[in-house]
Amino acid sequence: MTDRDSHHDDVSPDEDRRQSGDTWREPAVRTDGGADAAGADEAVLDPWGSSTVADYRKLFEQFGIERFDDVLPEVPNPHYLMRRGVIFGHRDYGPVAEAMRNGDPFAALSGFMPTGDPHIGHKMVFDEIIWHQERGADAYALIADLEAHAARELSWSEIDEHARSYILSLLALGFDPEAGELYRQSDNRELQDLAFELGAETNFSELQAIYDFDGETDVSHMQSVVTQMADILYPQLDEPKPTVIPVGPDQDPHIRLARDLAARMRYFGVREAFASFEADAVERTLLRQAYDAREDYADEPELPRCVEAADYLREREPAPADARESVVEKLDNAGKEPIRPRTRIFDRNATEEAFEALIEAVSGEKRVYDEHVDAFDLDHAEADELAREVELDTGGYGFLPPSSIYHRFMTGLTGGKMSSSIPASHISLLDDPAEGYDKVKSATTGGRATAEEQREKGGKADECPVYELYAYLLSGDDDEFAEEVYEECVGGERLCGGCKEQAAELMEAFLEDHQEKRAEWEEKLDELDIDFDSHRKRE
Numbered sequence: 001m002t003d004r005d006s007h008h009d010d011v012s013p014d015e016d017r018r019q020s021g022d023t024w025r026e027p028a029v030r031t032d033g034g035a036d037a038a039g040a041d042e043a044v045l046d047p048w049g050s051s052t053v054a055d056y057r058k059l060f061e062q063f064g065i066e067r068f069d070d071v072l073p074e075v076p077n078p079h080y081l082m083r084r085g086v087i088f089g090h091r092d093y094g095p096v097a098e099a100m101r102n103g104d105p106f107a108a109l110s111g112f113m114p115t116g117d118p119h120i121g122h123k124m125v126f127d128e129i130i131w132h133q134e135r136g137a138d139a140y141a142l143i144a145d146l147e148a149h150a151a152r153e154l155s156w157s158e159i160d161e162h163a164r165s166y167i168l169s170l171l172a173l174g175f176d177p178e179a180g181e182l183y184r185q186s187d188n189r190e191l192q193d194l195a196f197e198l199g200a201e202t203n204f205s206e207l208q209a210i211y212d213f214d215g216e217t218d219v220s221h222m223q224s225v226v227t228q229m230a231d232i233l234y235p236q237l238d239e240p241k242p243t244v245i246p247v248g249p250d251q252d253p254h255i256r257l258a259r260d261l262a263a264r265m266r267y268f269g270v271r272e273a274f275a276s277f278e279a280d281a282v283e284r285t286l287l288r289q290a291y292d293a294r295e296d297y298a299d300e301p302e303l304p305r306c307v308e309a310a311d312y313l314r315e316r317e318p319a320p321a322d323a324r325e326s327v328v329e330k331l332d333n334a335g336k337e338p339i340r341p342r343t344r345i346f347d348r349n350a351t352e353e354a355f356e357a358l359i360e361a362v363s364g365e366k367r368v369y370d371e372h373v374d375a376f377d378l379d380h381a382e383a384d385e386l387a388r389e390v391e392l393d394t395g396g397y398g399f400l401p402p403s404s405i406y407h408r409f410m411t412g413l414t415g416g417k418m419s420s421s422i423p424a425s426h427i428s429l430l431d432d433p434a435e436g437y438d439k440v441k442s443a444t445t446g447g448r449a450t451a452e453e454q455r456e457k458g459g460k461a462d463e464c465p466v467y468e469l470y471a472y473l474l475s476g477d478d479d480e481f482a483e484e485v486y487e488e489c490v491g492g493e494r495l496c497g498g499c500k501e502q503a504a505e506l507m508e509a510f511l512e513d514h515q516e517k518r519a520e521w522e523e524k525l526d527e528l529d530i531d532f533d534s535h536r537k538r539e
Helices: 059-065 068-074 095-101 120-134 145-151 158-170 189-199 204-211 217-236 249-264 281-292 306-316 321-334 352-361 380-393 433-441 453-456 465-474 481-489 496-524
Strands: 016-020 023-025 089-090 106-111 138-143 181-184 243-247 266-275 340-347 367-369 372-375 403-407
Touching: 059 249, 068 089, 068 095, 089 249, 095 403, 106 120, 106 217, 120 138, 120 158, 120 403, 120 465, 138 217, 145 158, 145 217, 158 496, 189 217, 204 217, 204 249, 217 243, 217 249, 217 306, 217 453, 243 249, 249 403, 266 281, 266 380, 281 306, 281 321, 306 321, 340 380, 352 380, 380 453, 433 496, 465 481, 465 496
Parallel strands: 106 138, 106 243, 138 181, 243 403
Antiparallel strands: 016 023, 089 403, 266 340, 340 372, 367 372
């Protein structure tokens, strides 16, 4: 979940969306899916390793990440990183966009592992948190110092130094500390208490499967994972609300586990049912098919019996065969019980008090069993809201599953990976402005071999780290400028020397401005409710 100091992989700018009032059109500035899908290696998402993404489209297929383009029309005045496809994917961002549109409570959180100086890759996450805060989010930014100590073996003095620097850059870019919350994992007791509770719902086998932990993995590293799960759910401690976690795709394993744990911590779950017995998702699909076809087999179509549905499915032999056999056996055992749609509210972790309160709260026709209540007059959304209200009234959390958005990795200025261990490949937010200028001037480009060939064939902006600087940072919110640079490049009007000179000057100006604002915040840093001097003595 933390934005870490690691490499950033290639992207290909292609076509952007630009907003003109409420009307969208498709300009030429847009990131695409990276390498050709054909023959691309499977992605491996490792939150602490050197994950690479050869083809971002693979993430949709392999991990179920959703395309951000599908939710983009629902986002009011989207950030330029969204419009340009730099933010390319999401999990369940719809509730966040809806809350934003309606002025309802929502939150945004991301963490930073202080392993080095903040750089322009981190700036994307800073900007995403700030943008959501400006649109009404309860904004949280945390220093993942427990993770840095456990997973990266940084000393506490190193962590203190880098933590201060990360927070300064976040504030200089516009984070409002009075309207948001800054914290360190090690100093937040509420967070640690929540992590303890989440740990009771997590086991080693699961962490082994997700993160490839083994017998050599130390307990503190595993504990840091549970702490990150608590970070992700922390904004909902006061009340459940849609919460977005902006991250790179390498952090998706954390998001998936956090969504699972949010569900496990709930007192109740809600699903469709058709009879008193339990059925899994595939079996419920077959039950739905049988119920919808009741006119074809039931003596009384308004009251079809389970044994009749069993005969129907047995004769029809729908796939998959194992699910059919299982559900037919359950229907036979239910005998003449009517098959009838209902909404099932089932016990996950409910106290006896909470279950009794649920029974009382369900109005209309209902059937009460040892571990669930079947409601015939509530739809899924109504039942889910009722169950959450009962849970909150009886001491539960009522967590909503956290959402996430994913941004592309930046290409290193030298081509290939952006790495903190290769100074020329990245620009630190602490670099002297003149050094930032020099790094851009020395950067690899997508230009042709000669100026004549460039004018004739145009440059390859889709493969150019310098163009990425324009699209990701230097153009800011000005889509017209980003589009102009792109079109002039691919049209052969813009040569690499002049393009790099312009980018270098813009980078120098950005660093000058940023560092002036950092200096202003440096004088006020002691006023913040965050401690940069760790009391932990072990180095």
